[in-house]
Amino acid sequence: MRVLVIGTSGYVGSAVAQRLSAAGHQVVALIRPDRGKRARRYEWRIGDLTDPDSLTAAVTGDIDAVIHAGTPTGDATVDATAVAALTSRLRGTGRTFVYTSGVWVLGATGTATADENSPVNPIPIVGCRPDIESQVLDFAGVGIRTAVIRPGIVHGHGGGIPALLVDLARKHGAPVVVANASVRWPMVHVDDLAALFGVVIEQAPAGTIWHGVSENAVPVRELAIAAGQAAGVGGEPQVWPLSQAQAELGASFADALALDQSVSGHAARDRLGWRTEHPDAVPDLREGSYR
CATH class of the missing domain: 3.40.50.720 (NAD(P)-binding Rossmann-like Domain)
Known part of the structure; x- marks a missing residue:
């Protein structure tokens, strides 16, 4: 074609x-x-x-x-x-x-x-x-x-939203999840x-x-920990309050990152x-x- x-x-x-x-x-x-x-x-x-x-x-x-x-x-x-x-x-x-x-x-x-x-x-x-x-x-x-x-x-080739998790881990010195550590993402x-x-x-x-x-529903906690390892930082994920994430990333995008889905x-x-x-x-x- x-x-x-x-x-x-x-x-x-x-x-x-x-x-x-x-x-x-x-x-x-x-x-x-x-x-x-x-x-x-x-x-x-x-x-x-x-x-x-x-x-x-x-x-x-x-x-x-x-x-x-x-x-x-x-x-x-x-x-x-x-x-x-x-x-x-x-x-x-x-x-x-x-x-x-x-x-x-x-x-x-x-x-x-x-x-x-x-x-x-x-x-x-x-x-x-x-x-x-x-x-x-x-x-x-x-x-x-x-x-x-x-x-x-x-995800893949170092791009997409997972690259943001790596950047956030590097910036915060720890893995980061937005609003709720129990959120899941379809990947x-x-x-x-x-x-x-x-x-x-x-x-x-x-x-x-x-x-x-x-993958129907990957825990963002696991993604954040892996992103921290990619960034060279360890430990349990920090929960980034939604209000702070909204102020830095924009309200609509931060809300999307906090969305819990199984698809x-x-x-x-x-x-x-x-x-x-x-x-x-x-x-x-x-x-x-x-x-």
Whole structure:
């Protein structure tokens, strides 16, 4: 397939592009005008999420699939308009559109383990995403093979939110958790997540949601201790009061770090044959890419 990927310079999008290319797909990267027309690894086209006409123009007839792994603008109207622009030329063609959301749309899961059929209860930082998910899924009714992928907390290659835990441990001289040491995070290695995008564009039925989660509920206490080891500090985690974390990191992001979730990714394994092959989050932090 020729796949237009939005977000190839980002943490997830770059891994997705590399995985698709390695699998024999032809990646076409959408780059912003301010990035310049310098040589890149992939064929590229100019576009910007705030410029709908540029997005529509990028989806030419030779594009078989579009993957939106770009960072949302934070403006619900702009983000919804971008999705509409990216899909306008796909209508009635049966071609593929994949939107990247996230498990934070589920909110706190309590004692249950959420799956793709669980109701959404988004926290503020992702408040507009359920509406965009619905927008994407509805396009299945106009001849687009749409899918939504909700990644867990992504780790690997020393990046993502786990890198923040390492930085916090280094700064505080001890492992750190935000607000509550009993919080759990659903996790996925970035390369395993990239593999999921590959199987989704190849196999997923139209109008479907998939959780990119390899570990349902990893205790953040264990992640913090491993992050401390990566940073060269030991001991039990310090609980960083939510008010202090909000003041330093921003209220919405700090609240997200304090979110307790258990989320299943078994549907993608059972129905699409998705396989996870890379290290789990704690050993990756303790002795892998974060040291």
